[in-house]
Amino acid sequence: MTASTNKMHAKPAPDAILAGLVAEFGPKTVLSDPADMQRYCRDWHGDVEGSALAVLRPADTEEVSRLVRACAAAGLAVVPQGGNTGLVLGGLPTDAAGHVVLTLERMNRIRTIAADDFSAVVDAGCILAAINAALAEQDLLFPLSLAAEGSCQIGGNIATNAGGINVLRYGMTREMILGLEVVLPDGTIWNGLSTLRKNNSGVDLKQLFIGAEGSLGIITGAALRLVPKPTRGETAFLALRSLDDVMALYALARRECCDLLSAFELVPPEGLTFAKEADADFVPPQIADAPAYALIDVAATGPIDLRAMVEAFLETAMTRDLVIDGVLAASERQAAGLWQIREGMIEGQALRGPHLRTDLSVSPSQVAGFITESIEELGRRLPDCLPVAYGHVGDGNIHLNVIPPRGLERAARDAMLYEAKTILNAVVDRHGGGISAEHGIGRLKRGDFEARRSPVHETLLRGLKQLLDPADLMNPGCQLTSPRDGADVRSLG
Structure with a gap:
């Protein structure tokens, strides 16, 4: 092959690729100014900086498809990003010349709400809290709840199989999803947006993309399983003598409050300190000092005397000497104040600077x-x-x-x-446990994940990646090692 032929087939320079993307899709869709790109190229806490050639902001699924095709043709790797609230660097680009971020933030349309079917179809860029604000008008609820719900996007929640405080009652995100729309690594659109509750037609393909963190495709739309919005709730904050008593109390709550128990959270004594550090105006509840606290939510819809149920449960707990002291919220405002402990303690820890966050x-x-x-x-x-x-x-x-x-x-x-x-x-x-309960693997936990995979597990994961993304252009380095990942993960965590 001659030198001139080699030159003819050489990959275009990054600047030329970027100019081509801007020319085809426009500056509103393709961001390249470093100042505009900065917030997409760092993790949620601002501890870790990444790099990318550009940030892509498609307005609809068809544009996602076109952008992915253009990136594939140029040999660019695509790092899908939702609200960028993840904690394992799963949406962090790491190559200034070879990666682009694709954010779904402009795709925030609630497509349909079918109240009689208890389902909704939404764009992947919809903010979780905005979905529930729209559903509340029809007394419906999508029961995923987590600290970042005011900024996280449903597509990211699905891609990471998010957990949150209501897993106890409603399960992980994958149990709340009826169907998906996904743009595959070659730009093909798979429309699996069925809202059927029972559909046993072969392999459930949507499950391939739930928890895959954008490594097999980009979730652009979702069909959600809804529940009636609870009409009443009770919140208690209880002081206990030991962790063993906390778990004994949990077992009692599961039996006494049945499936109406929505959340049961352990709060350490440091949690009150952190909540105060996060908000100087925070007034902690008047409760005895204790080695451990439990924050409990019980919720119901319909003619149920929830207060009587919870009071009976608490009476039994105190009779069994499981509870030292406690506060039962008398209003929604008081309940929100108790939950401020759980939310504020996260902010308070962040104020202490970089630290190890495990899941x-x-x-x-x-x-x-x-x-x-x-x-x-x-x-x-x-x-x-x-x-x-x-x-x-x-x-x-x-x-x-x-x-x-x-x-x-x-x-x-x-x-x-x-x-x-x-x-x-x-x-x-x-203890036979797992290293990632709800945050995912991303880039941060990749090595720990790899060290714990069996050969069969490894073969299956690599086989799926090879089948769906043979060129390794979809979020390379997330979950699986990749030569296209430009980062040393140890330097990121």
């Missing part, structure tokens, strides 16, 4: 032992760190975060947090 899972029966063993091990090996254990104990999901001492140099801090992660992963392995 671990064990069987509910293992929760107390797992937390106790983890904190003891951290205390022996990293006595200067502050461990903070909280989470959705009813489904075994524990966020055991580790806050390093102030004033450390970055290298020393990162080494300390890496050791803390290693300690906790070893404990969770001993």
